[in-house]
Each structure stands twice: as C-alpha cells, then as structure tokens.
Amino acid sequence: MVLQEIIYTNLDKFEHIALYAGFGLILYLTFSNSKNLNMQKYAIILAILVGALYGVTDELHQYFVPNRSSSIMDLFADVIGVALAQLMIILTRERKHIELVFKNILSSNSIKPKSI
Template sequence: MAKSKKFWVLALIIWMAVIFLFTQLPYFTGENTSKAIFKLFAVEHDITQSSDAGSVLITAVNIILRKASHLTGFGIIAFLLFQVFRNFRFPYLLSWVLTFLYAITDEWHQSFVPGRTASFQDVLIDGLGAFIALLLTYLFSSRKRKIR
C-alpha cells in the first residue's frame, strides 16, 4: 500500500472513531447543546430578560449547529473514503454509499445511548453532506485537470 493511501486510511479510521465517540458521549444531546448555547447567549446578549425571543433564538442556533455538524462530519468521511477509493471503479458512488451506510450504523448505535435518539432525518442530512463534499471534490478535481 502506498504511503499516501496509508495516510488516507488512517485519517478515515481516526475520523470515524471521533464520530463514534461523539455519538457515545451524552454531552452532545440536543438538550445539552441547547444549555451550552443558552449560557453563551445569556452572557453575550443578555437574553435572560426576554425568554420567548431567547428561546426561539437558542432553538434555531442549536438546530443549525447540530445539522451543520452532521453535514460537515459526514462530508469529511465521504472525502476521506474518496481518497481511499479514488482508483476504484465508481469512486464517488462507492464513497457516498459507504458514507450513507456508516450514517445508518451511527444512528443505530446512537439509539442505544441513554439520552440520545436515532433519526432517519439525520441520516439524510449525513447523506446530503457526503453528496456536497463529493460534488465539491469532483468540481475541484475537474477544474484542476482543465488547468493542466
């Protein structure tokens, strides 16, 4: 195995382990991240007096951060898988399918963690993140080839 391929395989394994650990930890439940965001906004924007507006803002920021982390985290997995399988037949499709399958197993694993719930909506967001990352990889690669 070439040195660069070993690097990408190792990076992939580490990133998948990081996602597994984040899924395992109870600190990253929606309720806990909402509390952390509330503390940040309460100090920075003094929303303790306006509970309704503050609650809506905190809920919106919490959802955006959590879904953006799904998009990003699984986009990174898709990119790393593409680097590992770039010399295979249909590397984009293979990378997307494997990322989607990992997203399913991640949500299934999350269903066993106290305080966490599994959501197929999150699997779809993970798949979208993988698609976006692979699309950007394709566009960047094709642009790079045109420059040469």
Template sequence: MLKIILRVLPLLYMIVIFILSSMPADAVVELPRWDSLIKESLHLVEFGILYILLFLAALTIKEVSPRLNLILILISSLYGLSDEVHQYFVPYRSATVIDLIKDVIGVLVASWIVFGAYQRKRFHKLGNLLYHIGNLK
C-alpha cells in the same frame, strides 16, 4: 508511510464516530448558547469528512472511477445510517431521519467537491493535490 496513514485514517475516524455516538450529546463539549445549532450542523460535516477520508484511501490503491465514487458515497451514507441506528439504542441520544438526511447531504456535498476536483472539472488546485496523492500507489 503516507500511503499507510491515508489507508488507516478512515477506520480510525469511524471508530471515533462510534465512540462519540456512544456518549451523551453533552459529554465531550457543551456550548451554552449555540450548542444545539452547532451540533446539528456537524452532521453535515462529520460524514462528509468520512467520505473524503475514504476517497483519499481509495486513491492510494487505484484511480477513483465514477462507480468507485458511488461505492464510497454509499459506504459513507450507510455508516451514517448505522450511526443513527446505534444512537437509537444509546441512552440520552436520539436517532432521526432528519439527522440521516443531514449525514447524506454532507456526503453528497463532499463528493461534489472532491470528485469534481479529481476529474478536474472544478477546484483545479485541489484536483492537482488529489492527482499527486493518487501517484502514491
């Protein structure tokens, strides 16, 4: 059951990203003092989470090689690009290259942490957890 959940989560998360990107920026929550700063920094987190979910889904199917890791990075980053293109056409939203850069940086940081742990080069406790998830196959 956990294997199925891990495989479906990235798709559900991508749907949530699309739905939220279809709404005005202040439709869900507005934080009076720090709204802009917090929402801008979420670009770094949002697509890093997508990469992590894709990585976990991939682990339930096969070992994640450096080549597969690169594919996961590309998928996450290209979804960030598609999100920016989508926002360009949504009233009250904007699409910027800076936002895309933040999306990609979030993906790369998540990859550095997760793939490094998976290869057991750093973050050994996380690496052990990923090893156990990989044994769900």
C-alpha cells in the same frame, strides 16, 4: 432573529454535515488510492454509499443507547455531508480538466499569431 433560531436549533445538523464531509473525503481518498481498479473507478459512488450506510448504522445504534436519540434528519445531514465532499471533488477535478484544455488550446500553434 428567525435565521438565528433556525441555526441555533439545527446546529447539530451543521456538525453532522461537517463531520461527514470530512469522512466522505477520507472515504474517497481511500477508494481512489486502492490497488483495486474498480474501487478507483467508482471511488465517488463507493464513498457516498459507504458513508450513507455508516450513517444508517450510526443512527440505528444510537436508537438503542440510553440518553441518545436517533433522527432521520441526522441521517439526511450525514448523507448531505458525504455528498457535498464528493461534489467538491468533482468540481475540483473538472476545474483542473478545463484549465488543462484551455492551456493546451492557448499553447497550440493554430492560436498564436503568425509572424510576417
């Protein structure tokens, strides 16, 4: 029952995380496919910074809109969403790299049994 209350009262935080995770993925894809090599190199950092800055401006603008509320917890949820997307990208890239390393090790001649 307590878990249900926590989830129900903070449901909008999960929405913030999900939406900003998608936004973070779009930001990463934008920067990583840029013609600018520095943007490609720092795509993950740029995605987090731009996503966080957008979250700040979004919460700031909501402060001035009637019948809307601004919340630091919403901002935290926004940043968590963008950061989670970047973490998933890093983990996916690392997994592919590890698989490539193992594939190369297993396909090298030094690992194969020698024929008599």
